[in-house]
Amino acid sequence: MSAVLDELAAGGVRLAVPLLLASAGELLSERAGVLNLSVEGMMLTGAFAGAAGALASGSAAVGVLTALAAGLTVALLQAVLSVTLRADQIVTGITINALALGGTTYGARLLFGDGAGDSVPGFDPLPVPVLHDLPVLGPALFEQSALGYLACAVTGALAVGLARRTPWGLAIDAVGEDATTADRCGLPVRAVRYAVVLLTGAVSALAGAQLALSEVHAFSDNITAGIGYLAVVAVIAGRWRAWPTVLACLFFGVVQALQFAAPALGLHVSAPLLTTLPYLFALLAVSGLVGRSRAPAALTVPFVRGT
Structure with missing residues (x-):
């Protein structure tokens, strides 16, 4: 049972790391008034660019830089549309996500059609001596890759x-x-909103790179599988506050890991039910049943000087 709990904790944290990064960026953006639904597209683009850069150069570090450049490009498009042109933030976010899904799927066919995307240079786990031997928390926190440790540090700094x-x-x-x-x-105002959207693009791309280069060392179609949308849910569930959002991400990660550990724990719970739990939790959060919740007053409201 102890080994199963260790694996559950480690899997939960591992699955939560990309979500933590993406939700930290989304929290920045929403607290500044920009609903950035395109975080899913930023993650997906970052994962694809990271895998392509690492494969072309043979270096995972170059892959991370490529991912950051791609994520910032998508974020700049989002900032121009939502901040400068004052377009509907929900429509632009969903549109960018659709473009990212189609573009990366087509790009994967061109670059990874021969199966090259099934094994790209990546980051291996770097256990911290002594600390990784601690029960439960040791394997979960201290057996991350270099990119995983960087992701945790960035999330803490943003919080x-x-x-x-x-x-x-x-x-x-x-x-x-x-x-x-x-x-x-x-x-x-516009400079602040541009800054947070671009920063969201950078950390979301880093989250995508973490997923592709640290977790699976590969790229596949729609590798993010809705993690970007779940990041938005985590922000709502965390009631637009930093540390509750972090706890929501960890909870979501453990719930996802539970889908694989449930049989070993003797739990007979359907996988679809576990998949819906994060969204149910977010619904409870915004309904006020788990505490008061209020979104930023200017969220999704375009800024027009002089009004």
């Missing part, structure tokens, strides 16, 4: 930066609550 006592966190909250007043107080 700290979002604290309401930091200048960065205060500026984001001000823009997300009342962009017009923030502009009158001298805050560069």
Whole structure:
């Protein structure tokens, strides 16, 4: 039983790492007033570009850089559409996701049609001496790859930066609550929103690279399988706060891992039911049944100077 619990914890954290990164970026974006549904497309593009870059260069590190460049490109498109052109954020996000799915699927046919995408250079686990031998938490936290440790560090830094006592966190909250007043107080509203959308693109691409280069060392069609949408759910379930969102991601990761560990634990629960649990939890969060929840007041509201 102990071995099964170790495997469940390790699998839960492993599955939660890409989700943590993506949800951290989405939380930044939503707290600044931009609903960034295209996080799924950013992740998928990052995974594809990371795998392609690593395969072409033979270096996983180059793959990460390629993923970041691709994610920033998608994020720039999202920022232009939602911040500059003030297009509907839901429509643009879904459209970008559809383009990313179609583009990466076609690109995979061209680059990986011979099966080359089934094994790309990646990052292997780097166990931390002594700490990885700790029961339950050891294998879960201290047997990550180098990219996994980087992802956890970036997530922690973003969570700290979002604290309401930091200048960065205060500026984001001000823009997300009342962009017009923030502009009158001298805050560069459009610059802040551009910054958070681009940062979301970078961390989402890193999440995609983590999935492709650390978890499976391969790329397949729709490899993200809705993790980007689940990141949006995690932000809602976390009630637009940093640490509750982190806990929601860990919960979702364990629930996903439970699909594989349930038989060994003697649990007879259908996989579809476990798959719906994260979304049910988010529904409870926004309904107020698990505590008060209020989205940023200016979320999805385009900023027009002088209004």
